[in-house]
Amino acid sequence: MARIPHGRLATYGQIADLIGAFGCARRVGWALRRLKLPSTIPWHRVVNTQGRISMSLSREGSDWIQRDLLIAEGIPVDAEGRLPLRQFLWHPDAHAGD
DNA sequence: CATTTGACGCTCT
DNA sequence: TAGAGCGCCAAAT
Numbered sequence: 661m662a663r664i665p666h667g668r669l670a671t672y673g674q675i676a677d678l679i680g681a682f683g684c685a686r687r688v689g690w691a692l693r694r695l696k697l698p699s700t701i702p703w704h705r706v707v708n709t710q711g712r713i714s715m716s717l718s719r720e721g722s723d724w725i726q727r728d729l730l731i732a733e734g735i736p737v738d739a740e741g742r743l744p745l746r747q748f749l750w751h752p753d754a755h756a757g758d
Numbered sequence: 759c760a761t762t763t764g765a766c767g768c769t770c771t
Numbered sequence: 772t773a774g775a776g777c778g779c780c781a782a783a784t
Contacts, residue, residue: 671766672767673766683778683779684766686764686766686779687780687781690765690766690780690781691765693765706765708765708766709767709768710766710767714765714766715765716764716765718763718765719765722765726765
């Protein structure tokens with residue numbers, strides 16, 4: 661997840677696939693949930709495949725913090741949490757160096 | 759030990 | 772394009 665470039669987005673499934681946990685997108689979200697903020701890793705660059713921030717009451721506002729952080733990185737986010745995923749989606753194997 | 763839940767994703771309508 | 776249903780698996784209860 662730390663490999664995600666500034667101003668780029670990745671999906672939960674993408675991260676799961678990247679670490680070999682194919683199809684285990686929910687577990688990525690589970691891991692992020694128990695993340696303590698602030699964190700050194702760019703957790704805010706991870707959204708769902710629908711191109712939306714996963715809003716949840718259990719996040720206690722971290723979802724809105726995520727929206728703010730993304731906007732700060734130049735990614736326009738809708739009031740409903742929707743964003744142009746296709747345009748900012750990160751391609752992990754683009755450089756194939758890591 | 760049985761159930762419910764969750765920062766997901768795919769398929770069908 | 773939007774909404775509903777189902778599978779997924781570890782944690783929490």
